[in-house]
Amino acid sequence: MAEPASTWRQEGMQSAGMEKTNSERASPRYESREKVTGTARYPADMRLPRVAHAYLCTSRIPRGTIQAFDLTAAKAVPGVLDILTHETIGDQPRQVPAIYQGGYLSDSFRPLGSAEIAYWGQPIAVVIAETYEIAREAARRIDVTYASQPPPAATIDSAEAATQPLAPMDIDVGDFDAAYARAPVKIDARYSTPAQHQNPMELFATQCVWEGDQLTVHEPSQYVNNLKFGLAEQLNIAPERIRVISTYVGGAFGAKGFLTQRSALIAMAARRLERPVKLVATREQGFTVSGYRAETRHHVQLGANRDGRLTALKHEGWELTSRADTVAMGAVSMTTRLYACPNIVGRVNAVSADRSTPGFMRAPGEMPYAFALETALDELSYELDMDPIELRRVNDTRTEPVGGLPYTSRSLMQCFDTAAAAFGWKDRTKQPGAMRNDDWLVGWGCATAFYPTYAGNSAARVRLSSDGRVHVSSATHELGQGAYTMMAQVAAEELGVPVEQVTVSLGDTDLPPAVVAGGSSTTASLAPAIMAACGAIRTRLGVTPGAVSAAMATSGMGSIEEFAETRAPGLPADSIKGLYRGMATPFGGVHLADRVQCALGAQFVEVRIHARTHEIRVARAVGAFAAGRIINARTVHGQLVGGMIWGIGSALHEQSELDERNASYLNANLADYLLPVNADIHDIEAIMVAEEDRLVNAAGVKGVGEIGVVGVAAAISNAIYHATGKRLRDLPFRIENLMEQK
Template identity: 40%
Template sequence: MSRLIGEPLPRVDAPLKVTGRATYAAEHRLPDLAHAVIISAAVGKGRILEIDSRRALGEPGVLAVISHLNTARLPYRPHKGWIDPTVGERLHVLQDDFVRHWGQPVAVVVAETLEQAEHASHLVGIRYEAEAPSFTVPDGESIEPQGGYPANYSRGDADQALATAEHRVDCTYLIPRENHNPIEPHATIAQWDGQRLTVWDKTQFPTNVAEELAAVFGLERANVHLICPFVGGAFGTSLRTWPHTTLAALAARHVGRPVKLVLTRKQMYFGTGYRPETWQRVRLGAHSTGELTALKHEGIAETSRYEHYIEGLLNAPRFMYSCPHVTTSYRLVPQDVHTPTYMRAPGAASGMFALECAMDELAHELRIDPVELRLRNEPKIDESRNVPFSSRSLVQCLRTGAERIRWHRRRAEPGALREGHWLVGLGVASATYHTLRNTASARVRLRPDGTAVIETAAADMGPGTYTSLTQIACDELGLPPEKVQVVIGDSNLPRVPPHGGSQTLSSVGSAVLAACLAARSARQERAHSGAIAGSEIVATETSQPGDATKRYSMHAFGAVFAEVMVDVDLGIVRLAHMVGVYAAGRIVNPRLAHSQAIGGMVGGVGMALLEETHIDRRDGRITNANLAEYLVPTNADIPVFDAVFLDEHDPHVNPLGVKGIGELSYVGVAAAIANAVFNATGKRIRDLPITLEKLL
């Protein structure tokens, strides 16, 4: 009965968005709303000696200047959300005089208007005792991460195999800190009613906001309500609940009025996470025929001193290619920074940059075509777990992509293709991202008027959750899209995992499917029993992964091909073309999937060529905390991309057979571009971004 799944249904929420009727966190209107502005620490480490609020408090409209000096100690009950680091404890905001990182919130000014609050914030005099913060990646004292991704993994004996390998490559790769920079800023409106707290907060994880605020303020969970129907892009920065959300609630309680707090663009670099700076060393050993004999991949990443953020940096190297001797080692270096977080294909984007560049270096060393080298190392099973892949179509992705970009034009010798000032190069990289699925619940209401409402605490930061859930429900309920309403973004709705890690459709979609099935059979039962129609049928179902994850290794795969032009004199890199071929199980909506893939590829271009958070290591100041100097691609940087999804049937991953595509399309892009730059110029750029001076 599948009719809409697989169809390019336009976004069901598009009319609301393009007419400005979709309400984002900062746009909800409340009577008597006051405005809060954060004062950010202007030292990278140290103690607050004095906060002089007298001038600020004398200004018209100013209601309060809140700091550790005049606010109560908050309960901060233990709370570990799904997305919080296992080791460490969140920053307790305005609870003491310590400054742990540049830009840490040290006070909040509340006023009748935003302008009054901003003005008064400049009048608060703060004296610090500053210390020099330390930034020591990769050489500083490192720790073995706990609780999730293994610090050490090995099979076989990689050192021995490297020592005896016919061919070796040994390369070090650096990726700087990157910030998410979604267009919608973080924003929170908080309103108290006695011990009940309602927040409108930009989030990818509605239930967690309510749970965290309940823990921070010592409230009953049922007394905290989060509302967030729309998210204007997030890329992972709105998975955790950050200090500003607590500050908005704290300020609202302090002044006894609802309070709105919106982060400035600059403040979005100071406490809402980022992709950590990483150092990676990859050593490969191989036969002259290309088969890998050894792989040793080490990674070191920054984290804060109060939390150990870990990500799947070295997951892919363990299963990506067939190799008998593999060692991975993952370390963290705590620095005087705030905690990094998940950002656009966390871990995979960084780890696969290093691995896929190293594979290209090996291909060059062996004089084997880079596509061919990957084909020769295609594993039959996941060798890290000794289980089969639920499905794996990397070979088809590589072959299709090679055809579409006309790979046969590529010359093995770098610098062989030239058009005027431009050196032309082609590069390839594989992509992968694990298929996540977690327990999720959904409720379906079949109304007497023949319409249906789908309710679940999911979010939609742009991929099209509203639309894809509509398609699933329509097919199961036999309804047209205009008769199905999807309601998400509310912590009182049935619980789901965070809207991140490309797991929304696999988890929430499965729950919606189950709830629709249950509602349908309830409807049939009612029809058979001859009961009088007229009341609503409500079905709530929880869907959880079975033991298939134990029997299968589940990942989406893809191949990215880049064609670049490098100005022979000026070092400028321009993309001529890029092809991304992906196999990600069933594609519920090809229009949205294509849009998401293009978006991921553009993000990858940013990682490859532009993005870098500049930190002045003398004091921890971030010098490009704005959209003029933190560079992301503009339209002028992006040619037409070719994004293709292959047909892939995977009966094991989840009832829908979907794998998730948001992260996948980001992975491999930076490596494909770096490899293409090498092919064009003969220069290996192992530290991102690939700026022009590296190619002079």
């Protein structure tokens, strides 16, 4: 096996005549010193005076009611200050609106709202004490009497689960049935993906402190304004009385995107005690206090001519959801538009079970739906005796087949050609099982990566001082993706100053509002707002970027400050109002009236499978991605490689294991939930293919946070088949799957 390595390059920048700007340089991360020295303060790190500590008590049944609490032993523990249950908090907190209206994504019923239990792990009580250890001990002494309602619908395959077709997601073009019936080559296959949890290093934490009637919340968040407005609704107070601060987030990946049940409870506890209260949920509780990747099932049917051209494509998906909320990602909107085909059907079904509501997890729908489609395409390539790259080439299209709309730009085959050359695909032996290295069977596989390009309304404030220093601020979020760095670089380029002269503030509802930090939309949304504010400063000075500092120095002014709002393409004029009510949602992708916009890429992997033990290793991975303008190659590289590693984990390691008797998670910890470690990651190369697209947004940015994970699992599946001749269609791939497969 090769030594672990990670490489990157920007392909075609010079040949395309693209001069590197201040933004395109691989500048060091703005916040790197704070992070490596430990001075970066995450929400749970904030030291509040006289802080009390909270601990969640969660349900130990999957469905039923609480008949009684016995709190005697818990209250007897010295240092216990308060215990919240549905019996002690009255009618607070209130019900809140749906997602994107300042409300929940997950579990929209009222926190501690009744005796009803909807899933294992549901919060049923909160203990507040002088120390964390006291609160934990008291929580364990609470005696709860339940009335269970077995058996639970534990999984997507449970007989008790209820299936609901989601008609608004239906796609019908042409006559699929007739075209499929007469197609000379057909694929009809089913695929599955398991529940998976984000498991960010930073646990789910909330600290609340009241100063009079003003509430300050310290909580890791991808969307502080959603938290502010949703919490105001729950607590029945004016939003102006709430400030949410989240200047650093220690990993999120969708899990910290929206309001969850814990925040209002901790705010109420702090108000009751008239002192700050801090909650840090346990790792196990993290599996149910927020969203996760739902189990999915897929049925893919492909019909093609002998030359490989698709004539019929059907992709139907099933996604697990809770009984309380219908949440489905439904990425057939992308898989049906990816390749040229005249007859298409797309269907999505929600399957309700006795589980907490799933949510966003890095490339939420695109990852599982791409696994199904891209594996099916590989199966078709073998039926046709055709190179899988060439199969994609003959079905490449610059016009999406569902609505006949043009792609703003489409560099898919440039990505395949670039990645194939770097990978050495021309040396591939086509016959499965024919490549070998001593005791290891060697397989090569590839797949398409894709992610729709979204942007949302955002605002920014930029101040230029007479000494040439710049300050830029917005209520966006630093999740580790490089938001601080991007903001500094865009402002520096627009005002013609060194990036070292720029300071940045973010993650605070007192700052200009911004879009949720999700859907690869942060840079595409916020960079145009920063550019607009900087442009206003240049206009006031009457100069170009290169002359800003000199003009400011001679202007006689101490500083110039400009505020800008930008509306994302396709959103109505009055949508800016929603920006100030926690409703700044990304928009774009396939939902625009006149075009389709997405980032595209190609994933290549080499797997090695031990001939006797069936151990599976990913020895090499090469990805090439076309994602519009690259603001900072260093941070983009981290995003792409990180996503590719996520894809390896999704394919070979990750699965939230269920005890179907009570719908509880058996591996709700980092000891048993399998994740890739250094020994699992060998050579990874991420290539950035030059692409200019000024139609997507003013910055020409498509976003890279999600695309790196898409297609990796399919490429690994396809490589396993190439190595062994055994087709695996159910994630994750484990040794026992190869031993069982005929």
